[in-house]
Amino acid sequence: MKKNKTLGSTMTNGLPWILPAFIFVAGLIYYSIFYTFDLSTLDWNGLDPIQTNVGMSNYDKALSDWIFWKAIKNTVVFFLVTFVIQNFLGFIFAAILHSNVKLATLHKCLIFIPTILAPATMAPVFRLLFSPQGMLQDLFDALHLGITVDWLAQPNSALFILMIVTIWQFTGMSFILYYAAMSQIDKEMLEASHLDGAGKFRTLWSIVLPNCQSTTVSLAMLGIIGSLKTFDVPYLITTGGPNHATEFLGTYIFKQGIRQSHLGYAAAISVLLLILAICGAILISRMNKGGEK
């Protein structure tokens, strides 16, 4: 009875405060998710008045589609490589800039600026940089290295170019979060480790890194979700090619839904993407809890 009274009181007092956000989340986001699921059961081009219900066959099709699995594989490789390098660099930069570095503010700005640049602005620059008519080729030619910069045309190297672009762009994000996390570490702890004879690298490894664990977990979650949602960089630089070598779920959904007008199939892949994103977030969260125990 008392419990009900408390609940009623909460509903009366707290509800108006959360109502706008609740309506927005429940009414729009969840509506969109359910609508996408509904679409995923259709064979529909997005405009035609005729919609054919095909049940779960779009999901069957996705699971036997080699391009879908190629996109998953690319996502996994992309996440692992970018996550490790990006966070390693971000962590090191943050540690360096916590010491007495001259022009620290300038360095912080230089590291962070790529994060705020729109991929649409940078994509043509990278296309030019990594093309056989680009600046890098000119440099190699000037040095008589005999290297042809046709990496975007090669299935094996195109994905790595996208990783380089992503690492360049988002290292600033890792840096800023690690920098903030390092600012929260108790200075006495650092001094104690120094008095105990720990060197700089030992302090970084044994004191600073463990204290930044929650940041690393957050970055991992963001990394997984970001990798699954990756669209702009591959679409603008390689359009998913050559021959789907740099296909991601986002680019494949766009191609199926818009270019090939298989809206139902695109919706099915979108639902699978959502499930993967949730699973990834849960996995990282559980691993973090396991680590804390």
Add this chain to the structure above:
Amino acid sequence: MKKSKVVGMGLAAFMLMTTTVLAGCSSGKEAKDTSTETSGEVVWWGWTPGSPTNEKYIEAFNKEYPDIKVTWKQTSIDAYDAALKPALANGKGVDAFQVSAGSGNGGIQVFGGQAIDLTDAVKKAVGDDFKDKLNEASISTMTVNGQLKALGVGTVYSGNLWINQDLFDKYDVKIPTNLDEWKLACEIFEKNGIYGFVQGAGQGAFNIDTFHAIADNVNPGTFTKATRGEVQWTDDSIVKALELWKKLFDDGIMQEGALGLQQYPEANNLFMSQKAAMVMMGSWYTSNALPDTMKSSIESAASKAEPFTMIPINFPDIAGTGNTGSMFGDLDYSTAVSAKSSNTKAATTFAVWLGTSQSGQQIIADSLNVVPSLKSATPDWDNVTLVNPEKQNDPIKAYLANAMNSGDNPRFGGINADMNQALMDVLAGVAGGTIKPANGADQLAKTQADSE
């Protein structure tokens, strides 16, 4: 308890209402037409031919219909479908829009359902015998379920190369007619720091053009028959064509890194800035032979080069069969009128003027961008001045005549979206060495069977 239940039920009802309202948003109704046949405001969506040509069309239209304001809204080829679908579904901001035959962007099979039937308007403007006066493809490919959903503005053809004649003269290079001559020409240009042939093989649609030209060189008509299911994609001619396609990359005719390059803007820019001597483009490229259009294209390529002499040549006989000069084409674009437009009458006037009137089609003809749909409209060569008339007039006249006589050989008209994607995938895979020609042919046959 009671109160919380009421609040909960209220919230649930509100959510249901919200979702119902949102669902309702996606099904727009036809708007009331506020325009007349001589006045109104028309927003015209499309991807081609772009400035300054579209503005010229509108300027000419306004001489006859000064009270109809037409606003040209252009998107890139790749972004067109993505931008147009929600706009049409919403029903606002689109009155007239470009559509195309087949599986390219703006496909009539996808967008035709959003357009009104223009049959009566065309009969009124041209007469009951309108089918005799207009290009057959203009009517047949735009008719969906017996309704004329759009009016073809003009046809584009492909199957040829464009060369920079000035560069060929400067370096004393023979115009290639077979594989060996083509290789030699590319080698000479390469030695002089210029790309011989350039193709943006990262943009698959243009690869289909090149492959179609090769297939017609191997065995004329096989490609078209394969798209119609009359010949298997595993036919020896198709496999041979795939092998020759691969050979273009292996023999150094395709420039290094071709698979990472886009035809637009990159390959086009290389040709327009005179850094490449040959490119695989179709009849839409003819307009670049006009000084103003060429200057604009050169500036778009961020180049300061002077206008140069470009002429069309036959695709070289790389199969050694002697089958050359094949061209294939279909409607480049047509104009449809949105069923949800509030300016239907004015938009219909514009679509009919552009697609069927003598004045509208004459300016289309003179722009050399497409071959007009109205049979009586041909380029007025007394008024059309090319960059180098002495060297360009005859080859371009012969080229356009050859294109119009190409017969039943559609470009994308017979290829559905799935086959289009499969062709792009297979051609990229064969070029990159990840798919063998015979396996590529199998893949095409499988997609054809699945899509049927």
